[in-house]
Amino acid sequence: xxFSIQPSAPEPIYRQIVEQVRRHVASGQWRAGDELPxxxxxxxEHAINPMTVSKAYSLLEAEGLxxxxxxxxxxxxxxxxxxxxxxxARREALLEPALQAAxxxxxxxxxxxGEALSLFQRCLQHTPTSxxxxxxxx
Amino acid sequence: xxFSIQPSAPEPIYRQIVEQVRRHVASGQWRAGDELPxxxxxxxEHAINPMTVSKAYSLLEAEGLxxxxxxxxxxxxxxxxxxxxxxxARREALLEPALQAAxxxxxxxxxxxGEALSLFQRCLQHTPTSxxxxxxxx
Amino acid sequence: xxFSIQPSAPEPIYRQIVEQVRRHVASGQWRAGDELPxxxxxxxEHAINPMTVSKAYSLLEAEGLxxxxxxxxxxxxxxxxxxxxxxxARREALLEPALQAAxxxxxxxxxxxGEALSLFQRCLQHTPTSxxxxxxxx
Amino acid sequence: xxFSIQPSAPEPIYRQIVEQVRRHVASGQWRAGDELPxxxxxxxEHAINPMTVSKAYSLLEAEGLxxxxxxxxxxxxxxxxxxxxxxxARREALLEPALQAAxxxxxxxxxxxGEALSLFQRCLQHTPTSxxxxxxxx
DNA sequence: GTGGTCTAGACCACT
DNA sequence: GTGGTCTAGACCACG
Numbered sequence: 073x074x075f076s077i078q079p080s081a082p083e084p085i086y087r088q089i090v091e092q093v094r095r096h097v098a099s100g101q102w103r104a105g106d107e108l109p110x111x112x113x114x115x116x117e118h119a120i121n122p123m124t125v126s127k128a129y130s131l132l133e134a135e136g137l138x139x140x141x142x143x144x145x146x147x148x149x150x151x152x153x154x155x156x157x158x159x160x161a162r163r164e165a166l167l168e169p170a171l172q173a174a175x176x177x178x179x180x181x182x183x184x185x186g187e188a189l190s191l192f193q194r195c196l197q198h199t200p201t202s203x204x205x206x207x208x209x210x
Numbered sequence: 211x212x213f214s215i216q217p218s219a220p221e222p223i224y225r226q227i228v229e230q231v232r233r234h235v236a237s238g239q240w241r242a243g244d245e246l247p248x249x250x251x252x253x254x255e256h257a258i259n260p261m262t263v264s265k266a267y268s269l270l271e272a273e274g275l276x277x278x279x280x281x282x283x284x285x286x287x288x289x290x291x292x293x294x295x296x297x298x299a300r301r302e303a304l305l306e307p308a309l310q311a312a313x314x315x316x317x318x319x320x321x322x323x324g325e326a327l328s329l330f331q332r333c334l335q336h337t338p339t340s341x342x343x344x345x346x347x348x
Numbered sequence: 349x350x351f352s353i354q355p356s357a358p359e360p361i362y363r364q365i366v367e368q369v370r371r372h373v374a375s376g377q378w379r380a381g382d383e384l385p386x387x388x389x390x391x392x393e394h395a396i397n398p399m400t401v402s403k404a405y406s407l408l409e410a411e412g413l414x415x416x417x418x419x420x421x422x423x424x425x426x427x428x429x430x431x432x433x434x435x436x437a438r439r440e441a442l443l444e445p446a447l448q449a450a451x452x453x454x455x456x457x458x459x460x461x462g463e464a465l466s467l468f469q470r471c472l473q474h475t476p477t478s479x480x481x482x483x484x485x486x
Numbered sequence: 487x488x489f490s491i492q493p494s495a496p497e498p499i500y501r502q503i504v505e506q507v508r509r510h511v512a513s514g515q516w517r518a519g520d521e522l523p524x525x526x527x528x529x530x531e532h533a534i535n536p537m538t539v540s541k542a543y544s545l546l547e548a549e550g551l552x553x554x555x556x557x558x559x560x561x562x563x564x565x566x567x568x569x570x571x572x573x574x575a576r577r578e579a580l581l582e583p584a585l586q587a588a589x590x591x592x593x594x595x596x597x598x599x600g601e602a603l604s605l606f607q608r609c610l611q612h613t614p615t616s617x618x619x620x621x622x623x624x
Numbered sequence: 625g626t627g628g629t630c631t632a633g634a635c636c637a638c639t
Numbered sequence: 640g641t642g643g644t645c646t647a648g649a650c651c652a653c654g
Contacts, residue, residue: 084644092318099320111627121646126627134410142493143535143626143654163319164329170312175333177308180230181301182237185334191305192330195313196323217418222638259419259639360629368594375596387642397631402642419639419641439595440605446588451609453584456506457577458513461610467578468606471589472599498653535654 073102073109077118085120089128097137097148098163104150108138211240211247215256223258227266235275235286236301242288246276249283349378349385353394361396365404373413373424374439380426384414487516487523491532499534503542511551511562512577518564522552525559 077088096102108114111129115122129146132138139149178188215226234240246252249267253260267284270276277287316326353364372378384390387405391398405422408414415425454464491502510516522528525543529536543560546552553563592602 079645086644095315095318099318101320110625112625122627123647124645126629127644129627131410134407139494140627141654142499142652145626163321167312167316167319167321167326167329168333170308170315171330171333172337174305174308174312175330175337177229177233177305178334179337179339180233180237180239181305182239183301183305185331188305188334189327189331191302192309192313193323193327195306195309196316196326199310199313199317201317218415223418224638262639265639355630362629371591371594375594377596386640388640398642399632400630402644403629405642416642417639418637421641439597443588443592443595443597443602443605444609446584446591447606447609448613450581450584450588451606451613453505453509453581454610455613455615456509456513456515457581458515459577459581461607464581464610465603465607467581468585468589469599469603471582471585472592472602475586475589475593477593500653538654541654 073106075109075114075118077120079118079120085124086128086131089114089125090131093128093132093137095166098159098166100159102148104148106148108146108148110145211244213247213252213256215258217256217258223262224266224269227252227263228269231266231270231275233304236297236304238297240286242286244286245282246284246286349382351385351390351394353396355394355396361400362404362407365390365401366407369404369408369413371442374435374442376435378424380424382424384422384424386421487520489523489528489532491534493532493534499538500542500545503528503539504545507542507546507551509580512573512580514573516562518562520562521558522560522562 111122111125114125136151137149138146141147249260249263252263275287276284279285387398387401390401413425414422417423525536525539528539551563552560555561
């Protein structure tokens with residue numbers, strides 16, 4: 073259960089954490105009851121401030137994706153069923169904004185559907201399958 | 211020559227304007243000499259701050275994409291040749307970041323290539339060809 | 349649009365703010381488009397840290413109750429319709445936890461329904477009608 | 487003599503135990519000499535930390551409500567006289583904070599006295615008379 | 625050990 | 640002017 077944090081990226085650190093947890097839970101790679109690294113451990117590992125990690129965890133707890141086990145850290149909540157059909161819909165919903173943005177930009181750039189799809193396919197092939205990469209390009 | 215502005219989107223308004231102009235010029239849909247809406251008109255139409263429009267226009271002028279014609283507002287500059295092979299490479303370069311981001315998220319969500327491509331195709335079909343849409347989905 | 353903040357209360361300050369906004373919006377006392385005091389103004393008025401206010405506002409934005417007008421502060425979001433039947437259900441849902449807790453305690457203390465209701469009525473009569481009190485007892 | 491513990495509730499576990507004992511003793515449902523479950527038994531039954539139970543019992547002992555019988559665990563102390571007029575006042579005092587909180591929230595939500603009382607009555611009817619419920623609504 | 629809260633101050637981005 | 644983000648450090652509550 074490792075995180076990929078890039079302090080220099082334009083996306084705020086706390087949001088990088090939030091989105092990674094969302095995607096890993098939605099994809100079923102992390103399951104209900106799995107323990108997350110402690111605030112202090114994650115902060116120290118990536119040389120960031122504990123409050124930044126805490127902020128991300130708090131947001132995920134408010135969202136219902138994580139649960140606080142008092143005195144024992146955070147675990148993945150038991151509410152979602154990522155395996156079923158609802159899980160598939162959720163995953164699509166999470167991916168859709170990125171696809172729509174890309175589609176809109178392709179249109180504004182005058183690309184035909186085939187060209188855009190071909191370029192996207194090339195991007196997919198250049199993106200490793202595992203979600204556990206340590207330093208993804210941004 | 212209409213703009214699509216969404217004040218509630220995470221992308222800053224001035225950047226939305228900048229990127230839209232870049233794409234429409236790169237694609238050849240807007241050509242040298244075309245007049246852009248005045249700062250005041252664009253600001254009023256979308257209920258945004260004139261300073262925001264002005265900031266975007268200034269950035270585009272500094273970039274050499276627009277020219278300031280005294281008393282006539284801004285027009286598309288004459289420097290680029292969007293039709294050639296170099297233009298094609300430029301258009302791809304402009305689209306690539308969005309595609310890479312989508313590809314990465316698709317991977318982290320556990321989608322196979324075929325699924326991701328199919329979802330992207332659906333998005334493309336739901337996105338009108340013209341760049342003149344007024345309210346795209348967010 | 350005034351807030352009642354008691355730094356010495358056991359309830360965290362940021363949560364006092366969150367709950368007050370929730371209740372005032374749910375009751376229709378604050379309506380869509382109403383502007384909230386700025387982070388800095390509210391912080392200074394009650395001699396608390398701006399980050400504490402900001403945290404409360406951020407939570408309310410994530411909840412969809414407030415909207416950020418960039419560069420212009422926060423306003424009440426336009427999504428809810430507090431006047432309708434759904435609003436009434438929402439208000440009841442917000443009140444229910446407190447009532448249930450009181451009911452459970454009354455039971456564990458061995459009160460009969462009539463006694464508990466009578467005591468509650470006395471409490472209601474001692475609680476001013478206006479929600480704008482500046483220093484409510486805790 | 488069963489306890490209702492909800493580890494996920496905002497109220498700390500040790501305090502849930504303390505308050506339940508207080509209420510059951512004040513109401514006369516638990517009487518002098520009654521034995522409480524052992525620290526280990528209570529901890530195991532609710533899957534909580536024995537230290538948490540021990541902390542609650544110690545607080546109650548310091549308060550004079552419980553007594554430690556060597557080798558026999560804790561029993562309800564003999565000091566109070568819950569049946570008299572003073573006992574009634576005590577019970578009311580224990581219930582009052584919850585009622586005041588509910589009344590304040592009802593006011594801030596814009597409820598009239600009649601509505602609030604009616605909702606409270608419904609809550610009371612849905613709350614079993616016995617204090618031995620195992621899973622109350624949260 | 626765990627996370628929560630608050631403070632103080634700095635810097636950034638946007639309008 | 641607005642809010643957002645991050646850092647550093649302190650203290651608390653809980654288990």
